[in-house]
Amino acid sequence: MKKLFLFTLTSMLILSSCVSKKEYAALEAKQKETQDLLNTATVKLNSCLADKAASAARAQALEEQVADLRKSNDNLQVLSAKGASNVEKTLESIKEKDLKITRLQDALTKKDSVTLAIVTSLKREVGINDPDIEINVEKGVVFISIADKLLFQSGSYNVTSRAKEVLAKVAKVVNSKPDFECMVEGHTDNVPYQSGVLLDNWDLSVKRATSxxxxxxxxxxxxxxxxxxxxxDYVPLVDNDTAENRARNRRTRIVVMPKIDQFYDMVEKEMKNLSTGTN
Known part of the structure; x- marks a missing residue:
């Protein structure tokens, strides 16, 4: 350390002896100016380095935001594609259901048309003006109600000759519709009945139906x-409170209707046609 101090002192003495005071002052001023410039440059450099670090941090944050946005956009595109697919499938399902409903409505319309044809035939054959015979349609089913006095003698289950004439006309219409069923229902009034092997009104109503x-x-x-x-006597038309009302309740009802199994077969066939695209 002492050697370095002596060396520096010796150098200054040598320089002071070689350089004038004026030149030395100029050099010293120049050295101060250079030092000031260096200090200023250092400050600016540090400021630039700080700005660079801040910019780098902002750039990193922006890159992360861009990555998040890209990821969100990809997810939105996937969701949008799925949503569009779901909407398309829903529309297709609605169209299929509409087509099925149309097919079923067509089938029911055909059934109603056949039912109407049966009613027309029966009215023409039997004669709707007969007060003892009523023909009507309820929910697509044809009902023929024939008064008891036209079919049977009082308390009897043997069919009269006049009734056979009416039933012949009914048979003609039923025979023209082999895909339909014909159910015969016997109805009585509420007066207790017992005769021979027949125990009650149940027996009488069934026996008349089988006849x-x-x-x-x-x-x-x-x-x-x-x-x-x-x-x-459990399905009366009116109360059994008068002789006239009891006479109305004593009746035989013939129900002409499509066979249920065939109707469902027709529906099932339509469904299969829809699934295979068959017209």
Whole structure:
């Protein structure tokens, strides 16, 4: 350390002896100016370095935001594609359901058309003006109600000759519709009945129904189309409070309707046609 101090002192003495005071002052001023410039440059450099670091941090943050936005955009595109696909599938499903409904409505319309044709035929054949015979349609099913006095003698289940004439006309219409069923329902009033082997109104109503069924079968109706049923006095048209009302409740109702299994087969066939695209 002492050697360095002596060396510096010696150098200054040598320089002071070689350079004038004026030149030395100029050099000293120049050295100060250079030092000031260096200090200024250092400050600016540090400021630039700080700005650079801040810019780099902002750039990094922006890059991260861009990456997040790209990721969100990709997710939105995926969701949008899925949404569009779901909407398209929903529309296709709605169209298929509309087509099925249209097909079923067409099937029901055809059934109603056939039912209307049956009613027209029955009215023309039997004669709607007969007060003892009523023909109407309820929910696509044809109902023929024949008064008890036209079919049977009082307390009897043997069909009268006049009734056979009416049933012959009914048989003609039923025979023209082999895909339909014909159910015969016997109805009585509420007066208790017992005669021979018949125990009550149930027996009487069923026995009268089977008597009509046998007549229809004898007139050529396919027995596979025929159904015999008894309702006794449990489905009255009116209250059994007068002789006239009891007479109205004593009746035989013939129900002409499409075979249920065939109707569902038709519906199932339409469904299969829809699934395979068959017209």
């Amino acid at each position: 009509v069924v046998r007549v229809l079968q004898g007139l050529g109706v396919n027995p596979k189309q025929l159904i015999a049923a008894g309702r006794a």
